[in-house]
Amino acid sequence: MIILACYNIKGGVGKTTTTVNLAHLCALEGARVLVWDLDPQGAASFYFRIKAKVKGGIKRLLSGHSSVRQHIKGTDYHNIDLIPADFSYRHLDVILESLKKSKVRLKKLLKPLADEYDYVFLDCPPSFSMVSENVFYASDALIIPTIPTILSLRTLEQIIRYRDKKALKGTQLIPFFSMVDRRKTMHRMIVEMPPKLGVQFAETDIPYASDVERMGFERKPLILFKPNVRASESYRHLWQEIKGRVDRG
Amino acid sequence: MAAKIQQYTIPETCVDLESALIRAFPLERQSPQWLHRLYKDTFDGRLYQKKYLFWQETRESFYDVFVHNFKTGERLQSTACEDVVWPAVIESSVLGRKIQAITKIRALMPQISVSVKQHILHYLGGDEKTQLRLIIEYSQLMRPDGSIIPLDKRLLLLPVRGYDKPLKAVARYLERVHGLRLSQDNPLLHAMSAADQPLSRYSNTFQVGLDPEMPTDQAFKRILLDCLENMEKNETGVIEGIDSEFLHDLRVSVRRTRALLSQIPEAFPKKVLNQFEPSFAWVGKITGPLRDLDVYLLKFNDYQQALPVTEGENLMPLKRFLTRQQKIEQKKLARLLQSGRYQQLKSEWRTFLEKKDMKKPPSAVALQTVKRTADRYVWQAYKKLLKRGQVISPECPDKKLHRLRINAKKVRYLLDFFQTLYPSARIQPLMKQLKKLQDVLGDFQDLSVQAHTLQQFESQMEAERQLTPETTHAIALLIQHFDARLEQQRGAFFNQFEQFSEAAHQVESKALFHSVEGEGAA
Numbered sequence: 180m181i182i183l184a185c186y187n188i189k190g191g192v193g194k195t196t197t198t199v200n201l202a203h204l205c206a207l208e209g210a211r212v213l214v215w216d217l218d219p220q221g222a223a224s225f226y227f228r229i230k231a232k233v234k235g236g237i238k239r240l241l242s243g244h245s246s247v248r249q250h251i252k253g254t255d256y257h258n259i260d261l262i263p264a265d266f267s268y269r270h271l272d273v274i275l276e277s278l279k280k281s282k283v284r285l286k287k288l289l290k291p292l293a294d295e296y297d298y299v300f301l302d303c304p305p306s307f308s309m310v311s312e313n314v315f316y317a318s319d320a321l322i323i324p325t326i327p328t329i330l331s332l333r334t335l336e337q338i339i340r341y342r343d344k345k346a347l348k349g350t351q352l353i354p355f356f357s358m359v360d361r362r363k364t365m366h367r368m369i370v371e372m373p374p375k376l377g378v379q380f381a382e383t384d385i386p387y388a389s390d391v392e393r394m395g396f397e398r399k400p401l402i403l404f405k406p407n408v409r410a411s412e413s414y415r416h417l418w419q420e421i422k423g424r425v426d427r428g
Numbered sequence: 429m430a431a432k433i434q435q436y437t438i439p440e441t442c443v444d445l446e447s448a449l450i451r452a453f454p455l456e457r458q459s460p461q462w463l464h465r466l467y468k469d470t471f472d473g474r475l476y477q478k479k480y481l482f483w484q485e486t487r488e489s490f491y492d493v494f495v496h497n498f499k500t501g502e503r504l505q506s507t508a509c510e511d512v513v514w515p516a517v518i519e520s521s522v523l524g525r526k527i528q529a530i531t532k533i534r535a536l537m538p539q540i541s542v543s544v545k546q547h548i549l550h551y552l553g554g555d556e557k558t559q560l561r562l563i564i565e566y567s568q569l570m571r572p573d574g575s576i577i578p579l580d581k582r583l584l585l586l587p588v589r590g591y592d593k594p595l596k597a598v599a600r601y602l603e604r605v606h607g608l609r610l611s612q613d614n615p616l617l618h619a620m621s622a623a624d625q626p627l628s629r630y631s632n633t634f635q636v637g638l639d640p641e642m643p644t645d646q647a648f649k650r651i652l653l654d655c656l657e658n659m660e661k662n663e664t665g666v667i668e669g670i671d672s673e674f675l676h677d678l679r680v681s682v683r684r685t686r687a688l689l690s691q692i693p694e695a696f697p698k699k700v701l702n703q704f705e706p707s708f709a710w711v712g713k714i715t716g717p718l719r720d721l722d723v724y725l726l727k728f729n730d731y732q733q734a735l736p737v738t739e740g741e742n743l744m745p746l747k748r749f750l751t752r753q754q755k756i757e758q759k760k761l762a763r764l765l766q767s768g769r770y771q772q773l774k775s776e777w778r779t780f781l782e783k784k785d786m787k788k789p790p791s792a793v794a795l796q797t798v799k800r801t802a803d804r805y806v807w808q809a810y811k812k813l814l815k816r817g818q819v820i821s822p823e824c825p826d827k828k829l830h831r832l833r834i835n836a837k838k839v840r841y842l843l844d845f846f847q848t849l850y851p852s853a854r855i856q857p858l859m860k861q862l863k864k865l866q867d868v869l870g871d872f873q874d875l876s877v878q879a880h881t882l883q884q885f886e887s888q889m890e891a892e893r894q895l896t897p898e899t900t901h902a903i904a905l906l907i908q909h910f911d912a913r914l915e916q917q918r919g920a921f922f923n924q925f926e927q928f929s930e931a932a933h934q935v936e937s938k939a940l941f942h943s944v945e946g947e948g949a950a
Binding site for chain 2: 207208209211228229230250251252253254255257258260297398
């Protein structure tokens with residue numbers, strides 16, 4: 180079971196759309212996929228039309244009083260299940276802090292599902308917190324959507340430093356440029372000559388596109404309602420690239 | 429996350445179930461879709477035996493691939509970019525791994541193709557979320573003459589994880605209102621029976637039942653006829669190059685035939701032996717080179733894994749060479765199996781085997797009961813094996829172990845032929861011990877021969893200018909690896925032979941085969 184986290188400290192960079200589209204592409208290849216919506220806003224749950232409700236709240240789930248399996252819901256797509264988030268997830272940090280072995284709690288909860296799923300996608304909330312630390316410990320790779328702006332690159336540097344400080348070199352970082360608007364000189368410059376930060380950017384970038392925004396209206400992965408647009412093609416390439424990098428370790 | 433499908437057969441009396449369901453539940457109808465479903469299994473029905481059903485459906489340039497356990501209702505779905513002959517093409521999926529674990533080295537072959545019209549209904553909850561899928565399938569198959577045979581109608585309930593209530597409600601409704609009950613029917617069987625196509629019952633295990641009182645010549649003809657039929661069943665697979673097991677099984681039948689002719693020649697007229705022994709030796713000879721190449725290719729991954737990663741990669745030119753040679757040999761053999769000489773051999777052999785009585789019995793052995801013959805010859809071969817095995821020393825030359833392997837094989841064939849003449853509970857443990865000994869001797873033989881054959885391949889590659897210094901080095905390492913394992917295997921022999929020749933087994937064998945009557949005959 181490979182665990183991929185879609186992560187960034189910044190909000191609004193395309194984490195959830197990336198999670199939904201990559202998870203869907205992955206399932207189309209026949210892999211069994213679980214998406215865990217860790218964001219109290221429950222956007223991934225919304226996209227998959229699953230009610231943002233966690234029976235007994237997140238505390239019950241994290242403390243092990245209920246099996247993680249009980250919270251899994253099937254989506255409308257073959258091979259994709261989801262653990263929804265609800266508003267109780269806003270306390271995720273506090274609850275994790277209060278538990279023993281708090282840094283590896285997420286990893287421990289996912290372990291029994293290893294035979295059931297080939298890939299797990301974590302849709303993470305935008306923060307630097309105990310949740311992030313759990314995500315770092317649990318994941319094989321962090322997929323980091325990055326808008327090609329100076330501030331976003333600065334954030335990426337912070338994530339890299341954080342990983343190195345926590346001695347989590349085993350967690351691969353796969354940043355890619357998201358919401359790229361080639362009409363903007365700065366976007367073009369950064370995408371064409373990304374700064375050397377010690378991590379390798381994915382070769383594929385995802386363009387800024389109103390079709391991607393329409394996902395919220397359609398509540399479907401992009402390729403299901405706009406299979407031939409550039410953004411769909413980019414997601415396909417991005418998934419192949421990420422899969423290749425994760426396989427190579 | 430395998431979904432447990434609930435399946436119902438819709439009787440003719442249940443008219444317009446779809447409309448009734450739509451009236452009773454919040455269902456959204458999807459446009460009906462037609463699809464071609466191709467059921468597949470291995471030649472020897474490995475999936476069917478394990479209660480699995482495998483099929484693929486063509487979708488644009490992809491294939492939707494399914495595996496369904498018709499006992500538990502569990503179903504897995506995956507996607508393949510090409511026609512699934514080898515599960516390796518979907519190896520990365522759990523479905524692929526599951527199938528691969530069952531089919532092993534056998535290819536998936538088409539069984540039957542049906543056209544299916546699917547009416548899909550989505551049970552929608554809040555936010556228009558699908559909470560249950562209902563599929564009504566109308567299947568039909570087309571006969572070669574173009575006529576269409578409708579098959580039974582089925583309703584499938586595909587549950588969505590975490591949404592149990594709709595499933596329970598619909599199941600209750602189907603039972604109470606329409607009297608439908610869950611069915612575990614296998615749709616493949618329905619389709620095959622509608623098409624008057626029998627399901628393959630092929631098995632490569634020898635299973636000819638013999639009556640102990642039968643005259644030997646009749647029993648032998650029955651055994652040999654079974655061998656001939658098995659040869660014929662495997663011919664098409666060899667000619668079409670479907671998988672390596674066809675040739676393996678064909679060769680086993682040939683070897684069994686040769687073993688019976690050579691071990692108990694007294695049961696056959698001299699003329700028959702003179703005619704057919706060399707002919708079957710010829711079949712053994714022409715099928716050998718392809719089998720050798722098959723074995724190398726089957727073991728290739730093991731070879732690579734025995735070496736460090738880079739050296740393993742350096743063996744790839746050898747694999748390409750073997751694959752090319754295998755294709756050449758396969759074509760050559762396909763031609764020979766369609767040749768007049770081979771066809772004539774089979775036809776004359778069948779004529780002999782189907783002839784009721786021999787005018788002049790060749791010897792008393794031919795007329796005595798098969799049990800008496802079996803006792804005598806199994807006991808002789810068994811004693812010979814023990815005697816030859818006991819003189820094997822750690823320093824003896826390899827060829828002595830090779831000869832012993834042939835002795836063991838002779839006993840094994842005789843036990844295979846005559847096993848039904850003895851109580852299963854007593855003969856099976858002996859056969860098991862013998863098989864273990866054969867495995868050790870077989871591995872020893874393979875390791876000993878492989879090094880030599882590899883050197884031959886190397887020379888051929890060099891002559892064809894396909895050899896790089898890296899590949900030469902990797903082959904040298906592989907030969908070293910074989911040599912090291914050869915010594916280990918020699919050690920393993922002594923341990924295995926000790927178990928085989930245990931006093932208890934000897935006593936049991938004597939009791940089974942060395943009857944007073946048998947002794948008299950000897």
